[in-house]
Amino acid sequence: MLDVSRDEFEALVSDGLDTLAEEMLDKLDNVIFLVEDRPEDGSDTLGLYEGFSLAEREAYGFGEEPDRITLFRLNLLEHCDDHEHLVEEIRVTLVHEVAHFLGLSEERIHELGWG
Numbered sequence: 001m002l003d004v005s006r007d008e009f010e011a012l013v014s015d016g017l018d019t020l021a022e023e024m025l026d027k028l029d030n031v032i033f034l035v036e037d038r039p040e041d042g043s044d045t046l047g048l049y050e051g052f053s054l055a056e057r058e059a060y061g062f063g064e065e066p067d068r069i070t071l072f073r074l075n076l077l078e079h080c081d082d083h084e085h086l087v088e089e090i091r092v093t094l095v096h097e098v099a100h101f102l103g104l105s106e107e108r109i110h111e112l113g114w115g
Contacts, residue, residue, distance in 0.1 A: 002077045002086060009073045010035050016090040024098055027054065031101060033094075034070045046079060047071045047093040055103030069097040 004012070013035060017025070031051070039045055051067025071093055080086040092114075099109045 001074075002080055002083065004073075004077060004083075004086065006035065006073065009077075012087060012090050013071055013094070016087070016094050019091055020094060020098065024095075024102075027102060028098065030064065031067045031069060034068055035073050036070050037074045038072055039070075039075075044075050044079075045072060046076050046089065047097045049097040049100035051101065053101055053103040067101060069094070069101065071097075 013033060017033065039048065048070045049067070050070070052064070071090065076086060076089055076093065080089050095114050096109055099112075099114050104112075104114075
């Protein structure tokens with residue numbers, strides 16, 4: 001498994017966000033990005049979106065908690081062969097989870113080649 005500290009990993013996530021298309025970033029509203037070591041269920045998932053997608057925002061009200069996009073550090077480190085692969089996989093995971101925020105289904109994300 002790759003050896004990347006939490007601080008280094010968080011910096012890679014921040015750098016990955018900087019590479020996303022402006023049109024994608026402009027749509028993000030009330031979303032926070034988090035890093036956790038592993039999901040609570042112990043699965044090998046790389047990222048998770050939790051919240052109300054743009055398609056569901058009619059049910060979204062004032063004072064709602066922010067939506068969350070979480071990247072799972074240890075799962076990503078185990079999944080990647082080297083630093084370059086990690087950088088790419090962080091970006092792919094970010095795009096995938098932001099696509100869920102935008103309201104895209106798992107099937108549509110794969111059709112577009114985003115995950």
